[in-house]
Amino acid sequence: xxxxxxxxxxxxxxxxxxxxxxxxxxxxxxxxxxxxxxxxxxxxxxxxxxxxxxxxxxxxxxxxxxxxxxxxxxxxxxxxxxxxxxxxxxxxxxxxxxxxxxxxxxxxxxxxxxxxxxxxxxxxxxxxxxxxxxxxxxxxxxxxxxxxxxxxxxxxxxxxxxxxxxxxxxxxxxxxxxxxxxxxxxxxxxxxxxxxxxxxxxxxxxxxxxxxxxxxxxxxxxxxxxxxxxxxxxx
Amino acid sequence: xxxxxxxxxxxxxxxxxxxxxxxxxxxxxxxxxxxxxxxxxxxxxxxxxxxxxxxxxxxxxxxxxxxxxxxxxxxxxxxxxxxxxxxxxxxxxxxxxxxxxxxxxxxxxxxxxxxxxxxxxxxxxxxxxxxxxxxxxxxxxxxxxxxxxxx
Numbered sequence: 596x597x598x599x600x601x602x603x604x605x606x607x608x609x610x611x612x613x614x615x616x617x618x619x620x621x622x623x624x625x626x627x628x629x630x631x632x633x634x635x636x637x638x639x640x641x642x643x644x645x646x647x648x649x650x651x652x653x654x655x656x657x658x659x660x661x662x663x664x665x666x667x668x669x670x671x672x673x674x675x676x677x678x679x680x681x682x683x684x685x686x687x688x689x690x691x692x693x694x695x696x697x698x699x700x701x702x703x704x705x706x707x708x709x710x711x712x713x714x715x716x717x718x719x720x721x722x723x724x725x726x727x728x729x730x731x732x733x734x735x736x737x738x739x740x741x742x743x744x745x746x747x748x749x750x751x752x753x754x755x756x757x758x759x760x761x762x763x764x765x766x767x768x769x770x771x772x773x774x775x776x777x778x779x780x781x782x783x784x785x786x787x788x789x790x791x792x793x794x795x796x797x798x799x800x801x802x803x804x805x806x807x808x809x810x811x812x813x814x815x816x817x818x819x820x821x822x823x824x825x826x827x828x829x830x
Numbered sequence: 831x832x833x834x835x836x837x838x839x840x841x842x843x844x845x846x847x848x849x850x851x852x853x854x855x856x857x858x859x860x861x862x863x864x865x866x867x868x869x870x871x872x873x874x875x876x877x878x879x880x881x882x883x884x885x886x887x888x889x890x891x892x893x894x895x896x897x898x899x900x901x902x903x904x905x906x907x908x909x910x911x912x913x914x915x916x917x918x919x920x921x922x923x924x925x926x927x928x929x930x931x932x933x934x935x936x937x938x939x940x941x942x943x944x945x946x947x948x949x950x951x952x953x954x955x956x957x958x959x960x961x962x963x964x965x966x967x968x969x970x971x972x973x974x975x976x977x978x979x980x981x
């Protein structure tokens with residue numbers, strides 16, 4: 596009889612040991628959870644990239660661009676190589692750059708316009724107000740550049756920046772009394788506090804006359820102004 | 831003779847159960863190994879080792895794109911002052927540049943930010959940059975219009 600018990604215990608040992616761990620169930624659940632989260636994240640990224648987010652119909656929206664086509668009740672504009680249609684209704688008001696009301700017939704192909712109105716449920720845009728404007732008015736010439744200060748002029752308020760995104764380029768950046776210089780905590784700094792090797796974010800506008808030269812409107816440093824230079828070990 | 835016959839049947843039954851049980855245990859082990867093999871990242875393996883099921887940190891680490899949640903792009907606002915809300919990598923510096931002014935803020939530990947800005951009259955093409963602790967810069971644009979006219 597004891598022999599039988601011995602045989603019984605030998606044959607059933609692996610099965611019992613397997614049942615006590617129960618790890619496969621946990622790992623399977625985890626895999627499913629991770630898979631769900633990854634799928635959800637991919638969907639979010641795809642939505643962001645395609646820009647197919649739902650359009651609010653109760654919030655006033657605006658469209659800007661250059662008129663490419665004028666129809667009876669529709670204007671086609673182009674902005675950044677994308678065509679958009681604007682429906683014209685009897686309520687649509689037209690205003691020129693001098694803020695004077697004009698007629699629909701006063702619009703011409705090639706003009707830059709700002710249209711304000713609402714989208715309907717089908718995604719069609721109807722304008723309530725159309726204002727003629729200029730390309731300069733719809734542009735933002737500022738660039739936000741993040742990089743390392745390569746050199747600082749001792750005689751003038753000019754620095755050389757190597758942008759992180761393009762380390763083969765050097766930007767010559769001019770500052771003046773209007774340039775706001777701060778640290779990350781928005782404490783005001785002076786130009787003399789800037790150091791070579793420092794990481795900075797600079798909001799710049801290109802100089803129309805000199806290539807690779809820019810005017811800085813704001814500089815934000817990544818290091819505290821009170822940090823002392825790295826000590827050199829003495830022998 | 832009958833006693834021996836019954837004993838043989840009994841032993842045969844036990845042997846049968848034993849083989850079946852052994853095969854079942856082996857099969858379960860194989861499944862467990864397969865599950866481990868398909869785990870896509872080291873983070874998951876770490877989670878399997880511990881008993882806590884927490885996968886949030888690995889998801890937040892995959893965030894790399896600055897995302898604006900409010901206001902919606904192309905919105906017409908009747909007030910000059912507004913807040914730009916969105917998310918990026920945690921503890922990133924956020925720089926917002928309107929055509930005439932620059933504003934800055936930081937994302938919190940969850941990657942969420944809200945920066946108060948002031949719009950110019952008319953169309954504002956707003957450039958938004960985030961710079962994370964690894965010196966990665968992400969950029970996006972948002973067009974907002976400030977108009978007091980009744981639309």
